[in-house]
Amino acid sequence: MESATYGKKLREEEFLINMGPQHPSTHGVLRLVLKMEGEFIRELTPHVGYLHRSIEKIAENRTYNQFMPFTDRIDYCASMPSNLAFAVAVEKLAEMEVPERAEYLRVIMVELNRIASHLIWLGTMSLDLGAVTPFLYAFREREWILDLFEMTCGQRLTYHYIRVGGVSRDIPPEFEKSCRAFIKSFRKKVDDYEAILTENPIFLSRTKGIGILPLDLAKDLGASGPTIRGSNYEWDIRKVEPYSVYNKFDFKIPTGKNGDVWDRYMVRIEEFRQSCNIVEQALDGLPESDTIRAKMKAVFRPPAGEVFSRIEAPRGEMGYYIVSAGDKKPYRVKIRTASYNNLQCLGPISIGLKIADLVAIFGSLDVILPEVDR
Amino acid sequence: MTKQEITEKFKTRFGPDLEVLETGQPETYLYISESRYHELCEFAKNDPDLDFDYLFNFGGAHYPEERFEIVLCLSSHEKRHNAIIKVKLDKDNPETVTISDVWEAANWFEREAMELFGIKFKNHPDPRPLLLVEDWDHGYPMRKGWTGPDFIPMPEE
Numbered sequence: 075m076e077s078a079t080y081g082k083k084l085r086e087e088e089f090l091i092n093m094g095p096q097h098p099s100t101h102g103v104l105r106l107v108l109k110m111e112g113e114f115i116r117e118l119t120p121h122v123g124y125l126h127r128s129i130e131k132i133a134e135n136r137t138y139n140q141f142m143p144f145t146d147r148i149d150y151c152a153s154m155p156s157n158l159a160f161a162v163a164v165e166k167l168a169e170m171e172v173p174e175r176a177e178y179l180r181v182i183m184v185e186l187n188r189i190a191s192h193l194i195w196l197g198t199m200s201l202d203l204g205a206v207t208p209f210l211y212a213f214r215e216r217e218w219i220l221d222l223f224e225m226t227c228g229q230r231l232t233y234h235y236i237r238v239g240g241v242s243r244d245i246p247p248e249f250e251k252s253c254r255a256f257i258k259s260f261r262k263k264v265d266d267y268e269a270i271l272t273e274n275p276i277f278l279s280r281t282k283g284i285g286i287l288p289l290d291l292a293k294d295l296g297a298s299g300p301t302i303r304g305s306n307y308e309w310d311i312r313k314v315e316p317y318s319v320y321n322k323f324d325f326k327i328p329t330g331k332n333g334d335v336w337d338r339y340m341v342r343i344e345e346f347r348q349s350c351n352i353v354e355q356a357l358d359g360l361p362e363s364d365t366i367r368a369k370m371k372a373v374f375r376p377p378a379g380e381v382f383s384r385i386e387a388p389r390g391e392m393g394y395y396i397v398s399a400g401d402k403k404p405y406r407v408k409i410r411t412a413s414y415n416n417l418q419c420l421g422p423i424s425i426g427l428k429i430a431d432l433v434a435i436f437g438s439l440d441v442i443l444p445e446v447d448r
Numbered sequence: 449m450t451k452q453e454i455t456e457k458f459k460t461r462f463g464p465d466l467e468v469l470e471t472g473q474p475e476t477y478l479y480i481s482e483s484r485y486h487e488l489c490e491f492a493k494n495d496p497d498l499d500f501d502y503l504f505n506f507g508g509a510h511y512p513e514e515r516f517e518i519v520l521c522l523s524s525h526e527k528r529h530n531a532i533i534k535v536k537l538d539k540d541n542p543e544t545v546t547i548s549d550v551w552e553a554a555n556w557f558e559r560e561a562m563e564l565f566g567i568k569f570k571n572h573p574d575p576r577p578l579l580l581v582e583d584w585d586h587g588y589p590m591r592k593g594w595t596g597p598d599f600i601p602m603p604e605e
Contacts, residue, residue: 123579135602293501296553382521408507
């Protein structure tokens with residue numbers, strides 16, 4: 075029996091697919107409009123803004139210290155670096171000296187948070203690629219870090235620990251032992267992740283040569299963090315413009331070779347180890363002191379002026395531009411986040427690939443949406 | 449390059465259209481007149497000594513009595529120096545040209561400034577709103593003195 079279409083040419087056309095806003099592999103609420111030709115992506119338009127909370131407007135209506143808890147919500151997977159970015163900017167504006175012990179505590183917390191944030195990335199990205207085991211492993215290790223944070227500041231997600239002028243409280247006596255035990259065990263765990271994924275043929279075929287981000291495009295779009303380091307460029311604010319006490323520690327900046335998904339994966343895996351090194355060195359060098367916060371007036375008014383500052387957050391550079399009119403509230407706060415620029419890389423590098431590859435690329439960029447929308 | 453060298457470099461090229469701000473910060477801060485803004489961006493990116501290939505941050509600011517401002521934080525990957533370029537725009541009708549042809553990164557930054565501040569960027573390749581809801585019709589929320597249906601100002605203690 076002949077079918078009705080037998081002998082006729084199949085119809086070809088471009089069609090649009092809506093991916094998201096509620097899609098398991100967009101890690102939040104992102105809508106991608108894909109123009110498809112058969113299985114291949116011809117055009118990709120990201121639609122963002124579902125998590126826009128107008129944090130910059132809120133900043134203009136709060137004092138500097140009142141605004142600090144809001145910075146937690148800019149990137150809730152890495153609250154410590156978000157706190158630090160704002161604290162560093164305000165301290166630069168007010169030319170404030172931070173006690174050395176506080177600086178060391180900041181480094182310990184930020185690097186632990188970098189590990190925790192990369193663990194979320196590792197878990198969700200491998201889950202998107204069909205590997206369930208690393209997800210469970212990653213969240214098991216992250217739990218230990220969250221316990222460390224909880225014993226320090228009582229919070230597990232939005233810490234509000236780093237404050238303008240220092241940190242909110244000292245670490246409890248049992249912190250150091252538990253933290254050292256974690257680092258010791260975590261180094262072995264990183265080897266385990268590598269044993270599961272790095273040379274796994276299925277993982278390799280999903281990631282090698284996929285989503286190559288050329289360096290000149292990365293620079294033009296303002297990509298930062300592991301995204302630009304994967305494209306073989308050594309760029310890390312911790313080394314380029316050392317803030318806090320990062321110039322006292324010995325660590326390397328891992329870089330990739332081709333800028334594909336696998337390179338960005340390897341950069342983050344290596345950053346696990348470098349962060350472990352930094353935490354250990356910071357614990358060794360932690361100075362004994364009772365002051366963990368600079369003395370501030372009850373009503374804090376930084377001098378009039380403007381300031382530009384940036385730090386290396388887990389996803390790339392987080393920067394602030396603050397205008398102060400000498401008032402207790404900032405006049406204007408502009409927050410620059412890494413994901414905002416890294417997300418713009420997604421379109422150009424996904425053209426001509428399949429949706430399954432898009433999921434891998436999006437995972438490897440480690441975009442978090444609250445940071446894009448603010 | 450040091451702060452002085454960067455300032456001198458811009459000054460020799462743009463002379464009277466430039467106003468250098470003394471801030472005490474380690475970076476160069478300067479105002480450029482709107483008419484030569486695009487030219488300065490091209491110069492900053494393509495000059496081999498300046499080499500500002502990285503548009504780090506970009507945003508608007510509103511000074512209701514006097515002006516709108518756009519602020520560019522520039523950085524150089526190779527030379528590792530920074531500069532902040534500011535442009536004063538008209539307080540009633542803020543308008544300038546797009547620089548997304550110089551740095552691709554400016555595309556989204558300008559879209560954001562367009563919808564939050566109402567600053568117009570001529571020749572922008574993709575002037576759709578970015579962050580606010582699709583049917584937003586309550587004006588430009590980042591302007592000073594803006595109020596909207598759900599806006600509750602922080603009470604003064």
